[in-house]
Amino acid sequence: MNWDDTRIFLAVQRERTLRRAAKTLDLDQATVGRRIAALELALGAKLFLRASDGYALTSAGETALKSAEKMEQFANDLVRQSQGVDNRLAGEVRVTTTDSIAVEFLIPAIGRLHAVHPEVKVMLNTTTQLLSLAKREADVAVRTAKPENPDLIARRLARWPIGLFASKAYLKRHGEPVAGTAFAGHDLVVYQPHLSANRAHTLVGEPLQGGRMVSGVYSSLMLRAMIKAGIGMGELPLPFGERDGLVRVWPERSTAVPYDVWLVTHQDLRHTARIRALIDEIVAAFRQNA
Incomplete structure (x- = not known):
């Protein structure tokens, strides 16, 4: 079971349908269906049952899930640790926060960052959902709740009545x-x-x-x-x-x-140059405008 097969398996397990899994993977639905069928053939086991509300894991699928999640964790660790020694002030940074915080603080911070380091591209996701930094859904989060994960570094930016x-x-x-x-x-x-x-x-x-x-x-x-x-x-x-x-x-x-605002990143990424540069601008935005 290679990593490419693993991420397809995990996407189907989490999204419950081939269509939604294909969308998250940026693949077409037929390809996802073929890859799952080929994986089941290679393993000699049925991993999914088609239920009324989508795909459900079989007992063999439940067993495979544990190993697949471990493989995902190792793959994410590898990428984060590699990025953590990246000294280039270029590349992509994914940020998640709420819409109000983005308008008041992050957009000005991104503007200043771009003026100094135009090769850094910021992907801004304004959502109330807590995206996972451990699973690399985001590199930086500006949240209203302090995370409990010990691998995450949290810094309080503001506390407002x-x-x-x-x-x-x-x-x-x-x-x-x-x-x-x-x-x-x-x-x-x-x-x-x-x-x-x-x-x-x-x-x-x-x-x-x-x-x-x-x-x-x-x-x-x-x-x-x-x-x-x-x-x-x-x-x-x-x-x-x-x-x-x-x-x-x-x-x-x-x-x-009160309304607390926390800046959060993964400890493996805290020394990545482009992420550090964006964090510095966010901190400055709160100091100047909070």
Whole structure:
């Protein structure tokens, strides 16, 4: 079982369909199907069963999976360790963060990096999903949670209080909410993942049940845009609300948990020149603008 066969096997196991696996591998679906059939023939074992919801591993497939994951780990380690001694200020760096952090901090950092080192290409992925640095899905992450993996190096870039914000136009129409009324008579916009995670349904400690839930969004940038448009009130880290010209409602209140921003990379990559150069620009962007 060579590495090329292994990555195809792992893609089918993770994506559950040939079509999705082919997309992640940048291959056509027929090729993936043929390679899986050839692998099963070479091993003399059926690795997958076709179920109603896609491909499912057989008992032989489960056994093969353990070895395949070890092979993947070794391959990723080899690439990271090779990159770790790369002194060229050229090549690709993959970065993942949220859309608001990208707009305010990473895009200016990338611009400054390009002005000095034009041969470095930054692939920016703005997503709420936690991409794996250990599996080389990204080289650098700017996250709002500190990772637990001991192989990752994390540096806190910022810690901001989270307050309640509204636009001037909204407050002119509706007035300020009265504390203790659970937002009675007011329109609210919320970051939906917080509600989906079964957190207490409050904004800066005030219950929501008296208010009208206008929208739940999955993007911090869209949350900011809705509050700025006067659609409703919502929670934001203080620097974002202030940058958008919003009014902080109940300035004495903030959430129990602040908004932390962490810069994360794998320890094998910390000395790679192009990654180090981008990290330095990101750190500078937070120092100047946070």
